[in-house]
Amino acid sequence: MTDRTPDRTPGFSTLAIHAGAQPDPTTGARATPIYQTTSFVFEDVDHAASLFALQTFGNIYTRIGNPTNAVLEERVAALEGGTAGLAVASGHAAQVIVMHCLMQPGEEFVASKKLYGGSINQFNHAFKNFGWNVVWADPDDVTSFERAITPKTKAIFIESIANPGGVITDIEAIGKIAKSAHVPLIVDNTLATPYLCRPIEYGADIVVHSLTKFLGGHGNSIGGLIVDAGTFNWSREKRYPMLSEPRPEYQGIVLHETFGNFAFAIACRVLALRDIGPALSPFNAFLILTGIETLPLRIQRHCENALAVAHWLVNHSAVAWVSYPGLPVDRYYGLARKYVPKGAGSVFTFGLKGGYDAGVKLVSNVTLFSHLANIGDTRSLIIHPASTTHRQLTDAQKTQAGAGPDVVRLSIGLEDKDDIIADLEQGLTA
Amino acid sequence: MKSIALVGISPRDNRPSYFAFKYLLERGYRMIPVNPGQAGHDILGRPVYARLADIPEPVDMVDIFRAPQYALAVVQEALALTPRPQVIWMQLGVRSDEAAALAEQHGLKVVMNRCPKIEYGRLSSEIAWMGVNTRTLSSKRAKLLPGGIQRMSLDRTTMAGGATDASTRAQRNDEKT
Numbered sequence: 001m002t003d004r005t006p007d008r009t010p011g012f013s014t015l016a017i018h019a020g021a022q023p024d025p026t027t028g029a030r031a032t033p034i035y036q037t038t039s040f041v042f043e044d045v046d047h048a049a050s051l052f053a054l055q056t057f058g059n060i061y062t063r064i065g066n067p068t069n070a071v072l073e074e075r076v077a078a079l080e081g082g083t084a085g086l087a088v089a090s091g092h093a094a095q096v097i098v099m100h101c102l103m104q105p106g107e108e109f110v111a112s113k114k115l116y117g118g119s120i121n122q123f124n125h126a127f128k129n130f131g132w133n134v135v136w137a138d139p140d141d142v143t144s145f146e147r148a149i150t151p152k153t154k155a156i157f158i159e160s161i162a163n164p165g166g167v168i169t170d171i172e173a174i175g176k177i178a179k180s181a182h183v184p185l186i187v188d189n190t191l192a193t194p195y196l197c198r199p200i201e202y203g204a205d206i207v208v209h210s211l212t213k214f215l216g217g218h219g220n221s222i223g224g225l226i227v228d229a230g231t232f233n234w235s236r237e238k239r240y241p242m243l244s245e246p247r248p249e250y251q252g253i254v255l256h257e258t259f260g261n262f263a264f265a266i267a268c269r270v271l272a273l274r275d276i277g278p279a280l281s282p283f284n285a286f287l288i289l290t291g292i293e294t295l296p297l298r299i300q301r302h303c304e305n306a307l308a309v310a311h312w313l314v315n316h317s318a319v320a321w322v323s324y325p326g327l328p329v330d331r332y333y334g335l336a337r338k339y340v341p342k343g344a345g346s347v348f349t350f351g352l353k354g355g356y357d358a359g360v361k362l363v364s365n366v367t368l369f370s371h372l373a374n375i376g377d378t379r380s381l382i383i384h385p386a387s388t389t390h391r392q393l394t395d396a397q398k399t400q401a402g403a404g405p406d407v408v409r410l411s412i413g414l415e416d417k418d419d420i421i422a423d424l425e426q427g428l429t430a
Numbered sequence: 431m432k433s434i435a436l437v438g439i440s441p442r443d444n445r446p447s448y449f450a451f452k453y454l455l456e457r458g459y460r461m462i463p464v465n466p467g468q469a470g471h472d473i474l475g476r477p478v479y480a481r482l483a484d485i486p487e488p489v490d491m492v493d494i495f496r497a498p499q500y501a502l503a504v505v506q507e508a509l510a511l512t513p514r515p516q517v518i519w520m521q522l523g524v525r526s527d528e529a530a531a532l533a534e535q536h537g538l539k540v541v542m543n544r545c546p547k548i549e550y551g552r553l554s555s556e557i558a559w560m561g562v563n564t565r566t567l568s569s570k571r572a573k574l575l576p577g578g579i580q581r582m583s584l585d586r587t588t589m590a591g592g593a594t595d596a597s598t599r600a601q602r603n604d605e606k607t
Contacts, residue, residue, distance in 0.1 A: 010587060025571050043578055057556040057560055065561070067559065070561055083593070230594055231600035260548070
C-alpha cells in the first residue's frame, strides 16, 4: 500500500464542502444522508456494552450522537482548526452544555459585557439559578478581565465580533489573561464565522456558535455547536473534575486521560448533552451543512454589501452615526484589520437623528428588509431594538445596552446592493 | 503490521489499555497482552506474558502503555528480541525522547503520545461518529468489515497527523512549564 499522505492542509473552501463528509459507506450516497432515526441497532450485547461504556466508537441514540450531526460536528471543527465538535439544539444550548462541564455551584466566570443580549439574559438569570455566577468585564479595557478574576473563576467568555454594535474584541490579549489564570477562554464566533476569524489561532480554548446565523445562513434552522480547541490542560490543577476525575456515570473512566486533546468535546457529549438533552434534529443538521458548503462565497458578498451600505449611510443626512468596524473612521477599525481582515461581517447598528419615532417609521416603511429578530440570513433584516427586543428597559438602560431610542440594527443580506440601498433610501425619506 | 504486543495492559475493562487492546483485536490485529502481574491469566481470550522475551512468536510492533520513565527499559527489551519489532509506539501521554532515540538508532520507527485506536478511528473515519476532526478528506466510501466495522484505509488526504496546530503548540508550551 502506498502512503499517499500529502503534508498539507486543504484550503478553507475545500474544507467547507468536504470536511466530515464521505460517501455513505452502505449506499454510496454522495450528499450527506439525513439519518432521521432515534436509535441504532447493536451488533450484539458485547457491542452495546462497549458503546455505553465509551470503549468503542459508534451510534446509540440521537440524543447522544447521530451520523448526520457528526458530519456537521467534524465540518465546523475542521473550519475552526479544533480537535472535535458537538452539535446541539441552539447557540444557547451550546453555552449551557459548555458551562455544565466547567462550573460547580458557587463558582464564577468572567464575561464581556458587550455580548448578544440573549447571552446577557442567560448569564444574568438562568445561569444564576444553577449557581454559576457571571462577573462582567469591559472588552474596551482588557485589564478589567484581569481584575475580575478570583480564585473561583473557571472560565472567560467573549464574542469575536459582538452583536449588535460591531464591537471587535481583542481576543489575543484576553487569551493571554486566561492562560496566566489557567482558565479556558470561550469565544462565541457566531458573527464572524471561521471564514473571517479563527479564534483558536489567538488563544481560544473553546469556540461556540449559533449555527442559526451565518453558518446555516438561510434563516431556516436553529442550531448550536461547540468546538474543542484541544489546547487546555484539564488535569493540570484538577479544577475541572468532569475531565480529570474518574466518572461514576462511566465505571470510573477519566475523560482527559482517555480522550486526550478532544476530551472536552467528549465531556460535553457524554456528560452534558446525554443528561441535559438539547439534541439537534438531523434534518436541521442537513440544512445547516448545505449552508456551510457556500459559506466562503456568502460571507464575501455579505461583507461587500455591508460595507457599501455603511458607506452610504455615513453620508445620509438623516443618519447621526454608523457603527461598522469596516469603516476606517470606526473606533474598532484597527482591531478589525487584525482579527477580521477579509471583512467586518454584515451586522451593525446606526443612529437616526430623528430618534425613536424615526426608528419606528423606518422599520415600518421598508419593503425589502424584513422586520424581525434574527441575523445572518440571505435576506436583509432590520430591527429597532428600543421598540422591540429592549422595549421593557428604561431609556438609560437601553442606551447602556447599545439599544438607545435612535438605534437601528441591520443584518445585510445577499440581495443586489443597489436594491438594499434603495429600500433604505425610500424608508428614510417616505 | 499484524502482531502487536501491548505492554502494560490492565485486566480492568474501564482502563484505556484494555479497550484499546479490544478495539484493535476486533479489527483483526494479532494482539498480545504483556503485564507481569497478569502473567498466566487470559485477557479477552489471549494469554498474558510477563515480559516481551516470553512471547513465543515474532512481534511487529510494541505498544507501550506505561508511564514515560519505564519506556526506555521496554525499548531495551524490544531490541533484544529476535527478530526485532519494526515499530515502537508510545501511548497517548507517553513521551520519552531517550527511548525514542535508542529505538531509532537501531532503525525502528517510533510514534509517541498517540493512541493506535484513535489513529485507526481517524483513518477509518469511525472516530468521526464522536464529532472528532479526523483531519482527513476522502471522496471514497469507507470499506465495511463484518460487524459494522469501517476498515482503515489510506485513500484519503491526511493532514499531518491527528493533532491540530493549536493543540500541538499548547502541549509544547505545557511541557516547557
